[in-house]
Amino acid sequence: MSNTHKITQDGKLPIGVEVDGVLHRDFTLRPAVVADNIDAITEVGTANSVALNAAVFARQLVKLGTLTPKQIDYNLVASMHVADFDELDRRALELQKKLLLGGADSNGGSSSEQPSPATESHRTTP
Known part of the structure; x- marks a missing residue:
């Protein structure tokens, strides 16, 4: 397994x-890897970027409340309120920044830096 x-x-x-x-709110995201994107494209295609992001988030979510990993799927993420989806997107961007900075503060935390164009281009929020 990679360091990411x-x-x-x-x-x-x-x-x-x-x-x-049961209401589930606490979550943990891991970094997306190329395989997540490949699997997401296979699952939902590329015509709808929001659906594609939802499929990637379903793969990135390590934890969501007390749900089992098998319960965290595209349909669950696609059923989220827009505010929840936006929070996942914001945290995924923070995670990408951590990776680029060498993993400072291994979880939680935040940064005021702007995302790079490469990071920005693969996320579209509703």
């Missing part, structure tokens, strides 16, 4: 996702 999987970003969804009567 040791760096994570924790966060809390502003609204949360309800599954079986």
Whole structure:
């Protein structure tokens, strides 16, 4: 496993996702890898960038509340409120910055730096 999987970003969804009567808000993201993008494209195609981002987020989410990894899928992420999706996007950008800075503060934290054009180009928020 690569070193990128040791760096994570924790966060809390502003609204949360309800599954079986339980609201899930606390999450942990890992960095996206090329395989995540390939698998996401295979799953949803490239015509809709929001759907593609949702499919990638489903793969990046290491934890969402008490859900099992099998419960965290494209359909779950696609059903999120826009504010929750935007929070995942914001945290994923922070995670990308951490990787570029060499992994400072291995989880949590934030930065006021702007994303690079390469990072910006693969994310589109609704």
